[in-house]
Amino acid sequence: MLTVYSTTWCGYCVRLKKMLDREGIQYAEVNIEEDESAAQLVEGVNAGNRTVPTVVLPDGTALTNPSIDQVKQALAA
Numbered sequence: 001m002l003t004v005y006s007t008t009w010c011g012y013c014v015r016l017k018k019m020l021d022r023e024g025i026q027y028a029e030v031n032i033e034e035d036e037s038a039a040q041l042v043e044g045v046n047a048g049n050r051t052v053p054t055v056v057l058p059d060g061t062a063l064t065n066p067s068i069d070q071v072k073q074a075l076a077a
Contacts, residue, residue, distance in 0.1 A: 002027040002071070005042045005054040012065055013053040019068040025075070027055075 004020070004027045006013035020027050032039040032050060042054045045062040055063045057074055066074075 001058060002075075003056045004029050005032050005038055005056070006052045007031060007033050010052050016053050016055075016066070016068065016071075020071070023068060023072065025071065 002020070002025065004013070004017060006017070006029060008031065017027070017029065030038045032042050032052060039050055041056075042050050042052065045054060045056075046064055051064050053065060055066055055071060057063070061074070063070055063074060
């Protein structure tokens with residue numbers, strides 16, 4: 001399952017989650033404003049930045065602010 005790291009105020013996060021829902025792709029959501037260890041994970045894969053949405057795939061790789069097509073391609077690989 002995907003994990004989507006997001007915040008409440010992020011429009012890109014809202015858009016990606018809507019598209020994931022529309023495509024029937026299940027995901028777990030983690031709000032980095034409420035979970036410091038999640039914020040540190042996001043910083044670790046984004047050169048110290050808290051860039052959201054950050055998506056961690058089942059294989060452990062991460063995508064930063066991906067399009068729905070990028071997520072689907074990564075899942076198909």
